Amino acid sequence: DTTPDELLSAVMTAVLQDVNLPPEALGDICVGNVLQPGAGALIARVAQFLSGIPETVPCSSVNRQCSSGLQAIINIAGGIQNGSYDIGLACGVETMSLRSANNPGDISTSIMENSKARDCLIPMGITSENVAEKFGVSRKKQDAFALASQQKAAKAQQLGLFKTEIVPVKTTVLDDQGNQKTITVDQDEGIRPSTTLEGLAKLKPAFKEDGSTTAG
Numbered sequence: 001d002t003t004p005d006e007l008l009s010a011v012m013t014a015v016l017q018d019v020n021l022p023p024e025a026l027g028d029i030c031v032g033n034v035l036q037p038g039a040g041a042l043i044a045r046v047a048q049f050l051s052g053i054p055e056t057v058p059c060s061s062v063n064r065q066c067s068s069g070l071q072a073i074i075n076i077a078g079g080i081q082n083g084s085y086d087i088g089l090a091c092g093v094e095t096m097s098l099r100s101a102n103n104p105g106d107i108s109t110s111i112m113e114n115s116k117a118r119d120c121l122i123p124m125g126i127t128s129e130n131v132a133e134k135f136g137v138s139r140k141k142q143d144a145f146a147l148a149s150q151q152k153a154a155k156a157q158q159l160g161l162f163k164t165e166i167v168p169v170k171t172t173v174l175d176d177q178g179n180q181k182t183i184t185v186d187q188d189e190g191i192r193p194s195t196t197l198e199g200l201a202k203l204k205p206a207f208k209e210d211g212s213t214t215a216g
Contacts, residue, residue: 002171004033005043008093009050014167015089016051023053027085030075031061032068032092043093066124068092125207132212139212143200146216154193162187 008031016023031044044061064071069092076088111117132142156162168186175181195216205211 001173002169003098004093004095005046005050006171007095007169008043008047008091010167010169011091011093012047012051012053012089016053021087023051024056025087026053026057026089028076028079028088029053029057029059030072030088030090031059032064032070032072032090033061034063034065034068034094035096036061036063044091047093123207125211125213128213129208129211137212142212142214143197143216146200146214147195147197150192150195153188153191157187157191158193 015021029044029048031047033043036043042059042061045059048057048059049055060075062068062071062075069090072090072092076090079085079088107121111121131137163186166186166188168184170182170184172180172182200214200216203214203216206214
């Protein structure tokens with residue numbers, strides 16, 4: 001229920017507080033973001049103002065798919081290196097639930113007639129299928145790896161190892177009855193400690209009918 005600009009603002013605010021940096025000291029802000037809205041206010045700029053950073057600090061977004069956050073770091077580091085400014089803020093933000101990656105919008109005829117342009121519409125899950133097939137990574141091996149990954153993440157969360165890298169976010173959500181309530185989210189919700197090989201084996205392929213990549 002929480003918008004990406006609110007999530008990004010929480011991180012921006014925490015970073016400035018952690019290093020005791022006045023917002024106006026920033027020379028630039030660059031935010032990696034893949035699923036950017038096609039029009040309207042820029043997520044990064046809105047988050048900037050929600051964080052109390054003045055409009056005198058320039059801000060931009062960059063999209064290099066899965067490397068967008070890394071590209072933001074490169075851009076800010078480059079600006080510091082070439083002397084454009086002394087301090088910059090590089091971030092990344094995404095929301096897979098509020099911005100659908102499966103809806104590319106209106107597709108022109110010219111895109112569908114060009115094979116390379118058309119291939120840009122293929123979901124990343126198909127790449128997973130292609131890699132698994134090319135290198136012989138079986139469904140059994142993938143399930144075993146997924147189980148180990150879930151177990152490691154659950155153990156790390158139990159030991160509190162993620163606390164130093166997570167900013168608690170206070171937000172308002174709707175409960176099962178449709179009533180609003182305020183909660184504080186301070187840990188990842190995607191970790192599933194109860195995952196089993198038997199449960200993983202029951203999952204259907206997510207991208208190809210006869211594929212091996214699942215939600216596990």
